[in-house]
Amino acid sequence: MFLQRSLRAGLALLVLGGFASVSLGVVSTARSQTTQETAIGPDAAEALARMGKILSAKQFSFQSRTFRSYTGPNGELLHIAHTTKTIYSRPDRLSVSVTGDDGSVKVLYDGKTLILYAVEAKQYVSLPVTGGIEKALDALEERTGTDFPLADLLSDDPAEAVASGITSGGKVGTSTIDGVRCNHFFFEQAADDLELELWLEDNEQAVPRRFVVTYRSLPGRPIFIAELSGWDFLIKPPDSDFVFQPPAGVTQLELKASATTATPK
Secondary structure, three states: OOOOOOOOOOOOOOOOOOOOOOOOOOOOOOOOOHHHHHHHHHHHHHHHHHHHOEEEEEEEEEEEEEEEEOOOOOOOOEEEEEEEEEEOOOOOOOEEEEEOEEEEEEEOOOOOOOEEEOOOOOOEEEEEOOOOOHHHHHHHHHHOOOOOOOOOHHOOHHHHHHHHHOOOOEEEEEEOOOEEEEEOOOOEEHHOOEEEEEEEEEEEEEEEEEEEEEOOOOOOOOEEEEEEEEEEOOOOHHHHHHHHOOOOOOOOEEOOOOOOOOOOO
């Protein structure tokens, strides 16, 4: 299954539904700008550059509605949905709130401590992390088995992160999403046998409005869909928005140093 459960032992009932084990730019091999333009065409390269410019803003927030496929107990292809609110403040503040078919989750990072909180389970883990949001998300994956597929949008170079690994593709048309005209792009990542569809607003900002990832090599060709909205680049979130205050009755779990299992403190 390409979407992983977080904290497999301590938070076994928790799924970060907006979180997948494969990010949009799954291949880390760097490619020159000229090579990339040759592979995807100048229109796509220019649109990605505009997207990267606006997503390099110091602060922003957005909402996403995600749908993913997964294999059921009898091999059937099932689907699950989640709604996510993300608040981002460079270089080291992040708040992610996920509500879905399988419960609610919060991720908070204040530059020093990363929190993963399962609301219904009333359990959380705390990880000391410094060095910025990318390192915090890396720690989230390494220590809990949880990944955020939209993490490329929060990277230091969003355009490069999204384009990394793309071997072919380009613009295939236009669409209207929530009343906004968008350019529709289709890309392939040959090394990982993925297809990526991307809709960017047809304007100077070119913010992403929809992603569709198809995992061609997995049984049933499962998909991950993210629809993004409510982009706000004028927010001024206070530092308190990124600090976790444990509610009454909540238990802190302690992760073992060498595994993703967790035990109550």
